[in-house]
Amino acid sequence: MTVWKLLVLVFLSVFPFHTAASGDRGRLPSIVMILADDLGYGELGCYGQPLIQTPCLDRMAAEGLRFTRFYAGATVCAPSRSVLMTGQHHGRTRVRGNAGAANPAAQALRDEDLTVAELLQSAGYRTALFGKWGLGDVGAAASGLPGRQGFDEFFGYLNQQHAHNHFPAFLWENERRVQLRNKVREVGDTGAGYAEEAVEYADDLFAERSLRFVRENRDRPFFLLWSLVTPHANNERTRELKNGAHVPDFGPYADRDWPEQDRGHAAMITRLDAHVGRLLAQLRELGLEQNTLVLFSSDNGPHNESGHSPARFQPAGPFSGLKRSLTDGGIRVPCLAWWPGTIAAGGVSERAAYFGDLMATAAELAGCPAPPDIDSISLLPVLQGRAEQAQRHEFLYWEFHEGGFRQACLYAERWKAIRRLGGRLQLFDTASDVAEKTDVSADYPEIAARVTFWLDGARTISPDWIPREK
Template sequence: MSRFAADDASPLLSQRSFMFLLHKVATPIVAITVYCCALCPLFADESAISKRAPNIVLILADDLGFGDLGCYGQKVISTPNLDRMAKEGLRFTQFYAGATVCAPSRSVLMTGKHHGHTRVRGNAGATNPSAQALRSEDVTVAKVLQQSGYRTALIGKWGLGDVGAAESGLPRKHGFAEFFGYLNQRHAHNHFPAFLWRNEERVELPNVVTPVGGDGAGYATKAVQFADDLFADEAIKFVIANKSQPFFLYWSMVIPHANNERTRELKNGAQVPDFGPYADRDWPDPDKGQAAMISRLDGYVGRMLATLREQGLAENTLVVFTSDNGPHNESNHNLARFNPSGPLSGIKRSLTDGGIRVPLIAWWPGHVPTGVETNHVAYFGDWLATAAELAGAKTPDHCDSISLVPTLLGQPAARQPKHDFLYWEFHEGGFKQAALYQGRWKGIRTGSPDAAIALYDQQADIGEKTNVAAKHPDIASTIGDYLDSARSESADWQPKWSGGKK
């Protein structure tokens, strides 16, 4: 029995789907028969599947850069499945993560609130775990979909709640009927962990680990089971088991994140089961491991798309692939070899686009346009409104979320609402803020709340190399005014400027 309260009840048939069935039948007796059949997976068939709200599979890579995929310009690492996904779907060229590091980015993704409004605004670490946990009043994408009749699951890395002081954020308290993976993000550094969690029960694994700290982090000295292999198997099982009802799968991979502890101890944080096609390359092992992680990830996505086709689910499943922030440099690998940020400046922990602009590929045969590229500017927070619209649900109040359904369905650009501003902040090494205005003008403030805005014109300068604030003082002033009011107060996340002002 679980020792934590969990809200995992989810009706098999949403009100929207039920009313659709009633509308289609001629008599009350037939209506009751249809409803009973809909409740029983044994009576489901492809025609019933095609008429319900779409399944949603949200695949999140960890620390994958804008330039890490072939379809985004990668020349060294092979990603044939994701490249094919882009050819068969829609590729975004200006899509942004919620933050430049893990936990706040995922908080934005789940809550539909931008970085200055969402619950978790930084990586709190072990010293203040409750600051990195969602709370009962937070409404997530999973909760909205669960209440709309979706079967929901989180497989992989969570990072927004843990046992102990952070139990308010456990996944099953926020709309996930099923969970398998890592609760603690430092635990997730180790790709061969000693244990994982299934719901709130600890599952022991045969890996032998040298622990570093008390939260599951460390590195394997006997590496038997690779966590992301287990997650891929679990994701496939979930899709097959729930094919007769609408489902939402949040598949949150750990690769290609580094094992930071292993890097410090053994100088190689890219531990994988094998180096795959890179085994014979004349590269250092960290480079082979980094490339192998990305190609392995690509293989997982290929398995999922093939399963959806085989199960007759492809035409009724939206699959979205993206990354939680920009690329890392923490495996001791050579960034110059892979150019993971592509034409952008910066990496993870930067507020330039290299730290926050990420790949986004959407695939939904028969619905999402094929082989199309869009420059529509969007970000993680938009997934809540998008999922709500697809499910026929209401977007929760007080969100910073705009549905992407018009763009996903290839409708004219005039039908797609846009954000005036996107917002980010960063709490490490002195508070910093950034905003994107009108999809073009990037403003960054560091040092103090009175500091001048560094302004970049992304249409002319995608690498953000030239500060043009002096040429466009009105735009810099507009962004500065926005930054002054963009964030709500949070007792857990008070700005601490490097210049000493608050």
């Protein structure tokens, strides 16, 4: 553990915490972060989706705040979650790509990293993660196991390949392997594969654990990271059976004249929506709704990996690209904030914000200083209707290592720059070109020079994540 991290945690453990943010005088507000997996900006009704039914999330938006310029930490899962956990942007956070079995330690948080879970745990919160992790595993990546990164409770998947299978043979309870009743045809040795006898659906199990955790901790402040695995595809099932949208039933889409893959994809999202509705209802039943901030978002843009038809659902909305793209289709995601009594109903924020802002927001809610060396701005003023008092990001940053190193940044909440290593900078004016179709770098040389200078110095050197042309 680094000296500065030790000092931060010791300080937090003795700091006399108090915050005026709480709706329940004298008690710190609880925080729930609900994360979908590969859910696109345009896949919820409140963001314009006409075919997939999401009544609970639409109601959450109507009762709370909807962000229209909210960004994931990265365009794929592991680095996006690393940004969420550390409050550092993609060029400075620990995990900057999906390393997988080739270099598992490169996809693991380490002891010197300070996570939002550790910060809140030190501030007296009970912490839990249910669902997909992807930032640590048994063996060479053990430094990143959830229990070693601030979570009191964990139940779910440790690595993202295992999380492809929605009906897995096993899950992890803290650091103990728990067998399920599904009969799985295994693919590789990570737990990936697909169920030939599908009995227990992982997201249903995570919903039950989340509800139980909230109920058991209703008398104390808690932090819950509920990390669903829908609507991510089961890639192995897609390769073998041409259908990666494995779901218990097709729900309201059973009679639609659509391919099974499309019905399954839509049913995943509607089932996810119902689970979120159950949590919000429980918070009301327990009288916790006015002292609990609930955030909902997605780890990156939508996928095209289940054999379904993105053309039917237009999952990225008006934006270009999908998961693995640095255009906004790959990184701009839905984000809803719900906190009755604190967040005014029916609000819409066009402010540019991103995953990294959870750290500073959580610190302010817990009444403690934000850690040093982060790229995070508290959204609490925005949530409380004091947006004019909130800071703004000058730049947001992303990178991507697969198929050759690429970088992107958003400058002044308007100018989007993308470049490939050794290539020419492209500049887009998102105020008039949300689809990022027209390169205006020649028309705005001063802006192009500024973002080039910033991209050149945005990232810190990581021996695990060296930029390469291919």
